[in-house]
Amino acid sequence: MTALRGQPGSVPLKISIVCLTLAIACGTLFSLATGGRTDVGLADIFRPDGLARTVLFDIRMPRTCAAALLGVNLGMAGLVLQAITRNPLASPAILGINQGAALGLTLGVVLPNTIDLPLDFYALTGALTAGVVTFAISGGFGGKIDSLRLVLGGVAVGAFSYAMVRFTYTLDDDIARSVIRWTVGDITDIRWSETKRLAVWAVPGFLASLVMAQRFNLMALGQASARGLGADPRITLLLGTVVAAALAGASVTVAGPIAFAGLIVPHLAKFLFGGDHRVLVPTTALLGAALMLVADGLSKTLTAPIEAPIGVVAALMGAPWFLWHTIFARDVS
């Protein structure tokens, strides 16, 4: 198990928290300093008024906050999924949860007059349905999760949801116009209202994960041991699915399905801080925020003046990692 191979405490926790906070600070500055207007820089924060201030406070800052929150959400969702499936390849994108949320969201947009509910609700329902279907395919609710079935089932659920999403785009030209940038994960147009929507889900999701950290630790011992110690693995699975679906669904509503961030952040956290989820939950959140802030800065600078959407940057960072892990990790299947 990767989860227990690293030595907890090999890096003193206080130092690592300080390092992470520093990384977040650097990432924030990087993300704030870059953008379409190259003449606006960090020094303009202290300027009392004018265009530069508007650019910083109303355009760049909500986007920077959103990037950090997305990192928290997706990192937590990945960590929770990896813990409850005991599978290092689990993540919202690979298990089809992101795509399910996208499908729910698209249905919510296409069928606006049927039921008047906020879009978040549709995305969450889609994410939850996709997660439950994938777990049902892998045999999770009957007892033992089959590792390979989990991944292949997730790929199938994802492919199906995505086909449905593309199908609805075919029906409506106006939605089709925004399809590319939305499906690859784009946060260019984010303002404070979207950022608030992310935060509303990030905080309870994080707290719930923190409360469940001990359950996740018991899951790592194996389903039988977890049951013996009084934590029914099926309940953990169900609660974890709800938390992960809420976090991933909220991210998808705001930024589209961002792949791979949910996969690599928990791995990096486990590599650095060991396998205790009570430590992992806060550190994964911090690490996710730091990583997505850097990805946001890169997305603005890498191919300037055209922006590479943040989801694409995350995918380019994450795909090699996934490949490396499937080939060399010992604990797959």
Place this chain on the structure above:
Amino acid sequence: MRHASSTRLIWTLLGLTFAAIAVFLWSLAAGAVRIPITTIINTLFDLDGPKQGFIINKSRLPRSLLAFCTGSSLALSGAIVQALLRNPLASPKIIGINSGAALGVLLTFIFAPTLDLNWLPVVAACGGILAAAAIFSVAEFAPVSPARLALVGIAIGMACDAAVDFILATSELYEVSAPLVWMTGSLWSRGWAHLNAVWPLLVGLSAITLLYSYRLDLIRLGTAQATSLGLNVRRERLALLALATLLAAISVSVVGVLGFVGLMAPHIARQMVGGTHRGLLPVAMLVGAILAMVADAAGRALFAPLEVSAGILTAMFGAPFFVFLLLSSFPSPIQ
């Protein structure tokens, strides 16, 4: 016993051929303009009476023929890959060949838009072969279980998809609108030029594969048995893999990612005539051709005048089929 299965094979082939012809005619009739069957026959055989020369000859006939060619090629490719990996869940899409080919074609769309259409299959084949080579070099140099191999294929496919997304998102919209339609697996605006570019290659490769069919049976027995029966397993596997890759990649180069046809067709064929490749391959080809033609024509007819990409329909029906396979191969599809 042998006699009985031969009779069954012949009847199946006959029935499928008739079904394919019927679907072919229906695909010519279906679309925004519905054309009665007598008009179609008049046009095809140049008889007297009402004709619809423009729609049929310019648009629907090449599309249906292209669907026939690519559907059967994808099915053949899927049958080979499933036999090679001894894995019922394998398909060109799952092991990343399609995504590699898509990446290759997209790169040429962007960097060499003036390239002649005839080079498209070559480019797609290069991309597909690179992806397949990456997957199988992993299998050769770091021996892994078939299960791990499927995961490596998914990973390579995802890496290619990430690159595709990167290109799509960072280029101008007018540049990518054509590739975007193509990416979803559509035969929209495909004409005689595309058909002529690929059909000689696909027919040739299919013929070679059919001649190879008995070796697939030997390989399915396992490496040890096949070797003891006098087969150079390593060389044959390589040759067959090259065939499968070329078939899938060339198909992808003209119709885009027509997912799950390569997965479904061999399974349906196996239900009909069993696992012997001499019969399985031609049946799978016909089934694949029928699936592709139905997907294309239905996509055209369902919401006419809007068109739904064939790839969307195959994924909508293929993904649940895949899940069904996953569930029915208990306890675990591959060990």
